[in-house]
Amino acid sequence: MWVSQGVDAALAGVLGLLIGSFLNVVIYRLPKMLERQWAADCAGIDGTEVPGAEPFNLMVPHSRCPQCGHAIRWHENIPVLSYAFLRGRCSACKTPISLRYPAVELATGLLFAWCVWRMPGQWGALAWCGFSAALLALALIDWDTTLLPDDITLPLLWAGLFAAILGWTGVTLTAAVLGAAAGYLSLWGIYWLFKLTTGKEGMGYGDFKLVAALGAWFGWQALVPIILMASVIGVIVGLALKFNNGLREGGYVPFGPFLAGAGFTAMFFGADAILRVVGL
Incomplete structure (x- = not known):
């Protein structure tokens, strides 16, 4: 029973790492999406041109380095491991990557593992x-x-x-x-x-x-x-x-x-x- 529960918790932890990677996107993009929507609503009211017409949501555009625009490739987006492999820097311009990204991924993984381990x-x-x-x-x-x-x-x-x-x-x-x-x-x-x-x-x-x-x-x-x-x-x-x-x-x-x-x-x-x- 304990072994099975441990395996389930470990699998939940891996799922949490993946969800944590997505949470980083949500944390960064959702406020900006809301700001764009508010700007669009205000622009629609006063009759001015709607700003920010290019698509911007949780899926589009693909993740990029904010400093040099380097597109993040799949092997650079593996939760926690990619950060360690890249030594916390962009592979293109070597700009430091915030420690928050792997921290959110790890925290989510631990939370998921704990929930599956402890919750009935x-x-x-x-x-x-x-x-x-x-x-x-x-x-x-x-x-x-x-x-x-x-x-x-x-x-x-x-x-x-x-x-x-x-x-x-x-x-x-x-x-x-x-x-x-x-x-x-x-x-x-x-x-x-x-x-x-x-x-x-x-x-x-x-x-x-x-x-x-x-x-x-x-x-x-x-x-x-x-x-x-x-x-x-x-x-x-x-x-x-x-x-x-x-x-x-x-x-x-x-x-x-x-x-x-x-x-x-x-x-x-x-x-x-x-x-x-x-x-x-």
């Missing part, structure tokens, strides 16, 4: 693999751009409800629905309280949807631990960035990565463990 049921494990991939992509997109795209948050929310219906997450449908509703309304209420008090927007609507998705996956009972831990992590990271002059313009730190971190913690250890960590 084949379909349940696959569901949590999808949850992990989506949450990782959202965390990095938000960190880079302060965006949490509906293209990922909303499918993640509906997938959580669907998984609850099928019994893949161990959360009842009632708890999942209440978690989604309470998750959205909780941050929505905080947003408006902060805005009415200060006149500023403390977070974006994408954060509401992400918390709603986490509520759908973990149930309403997990919302307080998740939001609490995300807030604690956010304060610590924010203070560290402030003391190291690492804050972006306006002093804004996106909340999505911290919500994602709390979501992963809940997946690994359970929501109750979060309360024990913070001493409650």
